[in-house]
């Protein structure tokens with residue numbers, strides 16, 4: 001199982017495959033979990049979800065940004081989506097990755113970009129901006145960025161990854177921010193992160209409980225795990241925690257029926273909606289989390305467009321698989 005997970009994480013980190021995939025558009029089943037290529041596509045999806053009483057957080061997909069032009073283009077795209085959300089008066093906000101704004105090669109540039117985004121969002125009826133967490137080596141940059149933005153804005157927050165040993169410290173550091181709590185999606189070393197599902201689930205529940213009991217601020221519990229969701233519902237009821245203090249979140253295309261049922265029960269619910277042509281890394285991380293998602297891809301393989309996609313990724317994938325197998 002670990003081998004399969006490592007395989008898909010390695011694919012998600014492969015710059016060549018990510019870039020090749022851009023030219024063919026969401027394929028291999030990714031179109032089931034990515035809401036199209038354009039702002040119009042994402043606006044239609046938000047409207048459809050809002051009608052079901054479900055809020056949206058939009059991810060303008062982008063991986064491997066390594067030059068100023070691409071970082072500025074990403075920032076401009078994010079600003080355009082925000083403008084469209086505001087114009088249509090939709091119930092939606094943005095999820096943003098600092099790497100997409102240039103943090104991996106110029107932290108000054110990424111800070112200027114995120115500052116502009118948060119400042120514009122503030123002007124758009126206090127729209128929330130969530131800074132998504134990525135690999136551990138980018139965490140310091142995220143906390144530094146938040147520490148600089150916090151005194152000026154209160155419409156910005158981030159994500160806590162429960163697999164990290166230091167997640168606890170981060171929960172304590174940011175009681176005054178809106179936070180999303182997740183299990184964690186990247187492959188991290190055993191020196192800094194829990195490795196087994198049991199350990200991660202246990203820490204995740206502990207952090208959720210601690211956060212709900214200790215903060216007045218809004219908390220997003222982002223998981224597809226029905227056991228965790230049921231636990232949170234019971235815990236909130238037992239401790240008299242009002243439904244307005246938290247929400248559940250899921251990714252677009254996963255467990256939609258469960259999401260709608262929870263929203264109908266009167267819980268706040270937000271769906272994370274990714275869109276854009278940079279779909280490959282995002283999709284591979286989803287396959288790593290849940291290899292059963294591969295059926296999404298297999299169903300697509302019979303289509304001609306998918307065969308071209310398959311050919312372009314296979315060579316690189318086989319090479320990576322061999323490297324990984326050698327390591328085990």
Ligand SMILES: Cc1cc2nc3c(=O)[nH]c(=O)nc-3n(C[C@H](O)[C@H](O)[C@H](O)COP(=O)(O)OP(=O)(O)OC[C@H]3O[C@@H](n4cnc5c(N)ncnc54)[C@H](O)[C@@H]3O)c2cc1C
Nearest residue numbers: 132133159182183184185222223224225249250251254272
């Ligand atoms: C809205 C959102 C935002 C996120 N943002 C980030 C982020 O910024 N940084 C980051 O590192 N990670 C992020 N993640 C990913 C997260 O860290 C996990 O990797 C991912 O959510 C998988 O863990 P899980 O909690 O959903 O449950 P898992 O541990 O994957 O699944 C637990 C159990 O739930 C059930 N289950 C799960 N999925 C399904 C399904 N599709 N159908 C049926 N049953 C299912 C199964 O019984 C499974 O055994 C985000 C996730 C969500 C939902």
